[in-house]
Amino acid sequence: MFANAAAFIGALVLGLMARPIAELPPLWELIFATFNGAATAGMLGMVALTYRHMVDVAEAALESEHQKSETLLHNIMPPAIADRLKQNPKVIADSHEQVTTLFADIVGFTEVASQSSPESLVTLLNRIFSQFDALVDDLDLEKIKTIGDAYMVVAGLPAARPDHAQAIARLALEMLVAAERVSQETGKQLQIRVGIHSGPVVAGVIGQKKFAYDLWGDTVNIAARMESHGATGRIQISASTAKLLNGEFELEPRGTIEIKGKGQMATYYLIGERKTTKPNV
Known part of the structure; x- marks a missing residue:
């Protein structure tokens, strides 16, 4: 605002100092100088407004790109972990005493792949994994990664539940x-x-390039074994998970x-959720 006022006054002074092409009576010289200064001031004002608009557009574009970067980063890892990594880009390793990890795998995917073009195969994977992603979001869980046709999710971190x-x-x-x-x-x-x-698991981010949030520990390995040693179309869970379900789900x-x-581990098949919770006895 003050800059525009200064520009106007400066332009008005320049207009008063400018001389017309031909000699004019004193009154007309004053009128000429006044209009000349006002016109110059108007042009400078338009330049200032145009510059301000360009700055506003650039700032808006910068903020839009920043938001896109933030969204992308939060898709890669939990927001709390991303914020820590931005503030202090070093190894992040957090211990979590009690979480539940899930692995899912498409049975017979190799055969499906052999009968599909690369484009249709990727489209199919994207279709089913996108539905899994929506379920993960609805239940407020943490997707860790996909490995080929395998899908990994965890509950209980980074915030315990x-x-x-x-x-x-x-x-x-x-x-x-x-x-x-x-x-x-x-x-x-x-x-x-x-x-x-x-x-229990250890969760965090390691390395210097292509950061990824991941999990480590026996819990992860056993969850993967529950999947690989399971049956098609069924959900196999360990005894530790079965105990935590506390009778709220039907198990086989x-x-x-x-x-x-x-060694030997007792396992169960998850059948469904009970409509009424049984008391813990």
Whole structure:
């Protein structure tokens, strides 16, 4: 505002000092100088306004790009972890004593891949994984990554939640429904196999390039084994997860299976959620 006023006054002074092409009576010289100064001031004002508009547009574009970058970063890792990484870009490793991890895998994906073009295969994966992503968002869970046709999710971090096992169980049941829906819509024989285990993990970000939020520990390995040793179209869970479900879900005992590095482990198939919660006895 003050800059525009100064420009106007300066232009008015210049206009008063400017001389007309021909000699004019004193009164007309004053009128000429006044109008000349006002016109110059108007032009300078337009230049100032144009410059201000250009600055505003540039700032808006910069803010838009910043928001896009923030959104992309928050899609890669939890917002709280992304903020920590921006403030102090070093190794992040947090211990979480109780989380529930899920692995899901598309059964027979190799055969499906052999019968599809690369474009249609990627489109199919995107279709089913996008539905899984929507379920993860609805249940406020944390997607960790996809590896080929495998999908990994965790509940209970970065913020702890007491219902982490129940939330993952609900997700697993909805994932079976989503996979069946995509199979019917596409005409492809799509079935998934799901494995779940609960326990402690270490979560964080390591490395210097292509940052990714990931999990480490026996809990992750056992959850992966629950999936790989499971049955098509079924959800296999460990005894630790079954205990945390506290009778709120219907389970079918499977018996024991051999888990590499752990020996025999009791497992269960998750059937569905009970309409009424049984008391813990």
